[in-house]
Amino acid sequence: MDKEISVVITGVAGKMGRETAKAVLAEAPALKLVGAVDPRADGKDLGDYLGLAEGRGIIIGGDLNRLLQGVKADVLVDFTNPQAVLSNAKTALEYGVAPVIGTTGLDEVDIAELREISERVGVAVLIVPNFALGAVLMMEFARRAAQYFRHVEIIEMHHDQKIDAPSGTAIKTAQMIAGERGSFKQGHPEEYEKVPGARGGEFEGLRIHSVRLPGLVAHQQVIFGGPGQILSIRHDSLHRESFMPGVIMAIRKVRDLRGVVIGLEKILD
Numbered sequence: 094m095d096k097e098i099s100v101v102i103t104g105v106a107g108k109m110g111r112e113t114a115k116a117v118l119a120e121a122p123a124l125k126l127v128g129a130v131d132p133r134a135d136g137k138d139l140g141d142y143l144g145l146a147e148g149r150g151i152i153i154g155g156d157l158n159r160l161l162q163g164v165k166a167d168v169l170v171d172f173t174n175p176q177a178v179l180s181n182a183k184t185a186l187e188y189g190v191a192p193v194i195g196t197t198g199l200d201e202v203d204i205a206e207l208r209e210i211s212e213r214v215g216v217a218v219l220i221v222p223n224f225a226l227g228a229v230l231m232m233e234f235a236r237r238a239a240q241y242f243r244h245v246e247i248i249e250m251h252h253d254q255k256i257d258a259p260s261g262t263a264i265k266t267a268q269m270i271a272g273e274r275g276s277f278k279q280g281h282p283e284e285y286e287k288v289p290g291a292r293g294g295e296f297e298g299l300r301i302h303s304v305r306l307p308g309l310v311a312h313q314q315v316i317f318g319g320p321g322q323i324l325s326i327r328h329d330s331l332h333r334e335s336f337m338p339g340v341i342m343a344i345r346k347v348r349d350l351r352g353v354v355i356g357l358e359k360i361l362d
């Protein structure tokens with residue numbers, strides 16, 4: 094039988110952290126939740142805080158470094174925010190803990206720094222912009238369609254508590270599409286905006302439009318246009334449970350990886 098994997102979660106009081114705690118606890122004894130951090134719930138009992146019987150006795154900490162001084166862990170799952178994620182991942186690596194990063198917002202400089210530390214300490218980092226299998230397929234289908242269509246725009250739609258725009262998924266999609274072909278055509282060459290931002294943000298030569306509304310969870314539509322036809326590739330996460338099979342897979346596989354790996358597709362069977 095495989096040895097149990099001990100897991101720590103940062104951002105456990107947030108929307109994704111709560112769902113991840115429940116998913117990890119449900120995978121016992123193969124996965125063991127050994128610690129959780131969130132300044133918002135510092136000192137609270139995890140089970141009581143989340144209303145779960147299984148998590149009783151795990152006291153939520155306010156600081157990852159302090160937690161790892163007293164707890165031996167194999168994997169960190171981070172669902173915090175763009176300000177906290179880099180520091181958490183670096184702390185985990187220094188303790189020999191492999192980070193699974195769901196938080197969006199790391200830039201190329203951050204990733205280069207993580208790559209350097211990962212190589213030095215010999216512990217892998219897995220960064221996953223979207224853990225939902227359907228979203229991974231939506232991005233892959235969009236990459237494929239970009240081989241044939243020159244005109245494409247991305248619309249991503251999220252709940253109104255999301256602080257970053259565009260989404261990490263939209264950025265990854267744009268990078269995958271841009272990797273297929275260098276030049277795109279979007280709109281009229283002489284178009285102008287009467288309202289700033291009306292044509293969305295430009296990234297990798299593509300237009301990305303970000304919608305934020307209560308009622309939404311996480312949705313993205315990649316729209317390709319050609320003479321007389323439209324191809325829409327759309328994915329909807331209707332509940333955060335959609336991300337959990339991917340999160341559990343990432344926890345199980347991250348320690349078999351080397352360096353910094355980006356995207357759930359890299360670990361799919």
Ligand SMILES: NC(=O)C1=CN([C@@H]2O[C@H](COP(=O)(O)OP(=O)(O)OC[C@H]3O[C@@H](n4cnc5c(N)ncnc54)[C@H](OP(=O)(O)O)[C@@H]3O)[C@@H](O)[C@H]2O)C=CC1
Nearest residue numbers: 104106107108109131133172173177195196197222223224
């Ligand atoms: N990869 C994927 O599939 C998905 C990724 N995400 C991403 O995950 C991230 C979190 O999303 P979501 O759960 O909705 O956000 P929430 O705001 O609901 O949760 C984030 C939590 O992290 C806490 N936090 C802040 N700083 C730290 C720290 N240093 N250590 C530990 N906890 C900290 C926050 O506390 P406080 O509020 O007090 O700051 C908050 O409780 C976002 O970047 C989002 O884009 C979301 C869904 C899916």
Ligand SMILES: O=C(O)C1=N[C@H](C(=O)O)C[C@H](O)C1
Nearest residue numbers: 197222223255260261262311
């Ligand atoms: O904040 C969210 O909710 C989500 N964030 C990720 C992103 O920015 O792409 C993944 C998913 O879209 C949900």
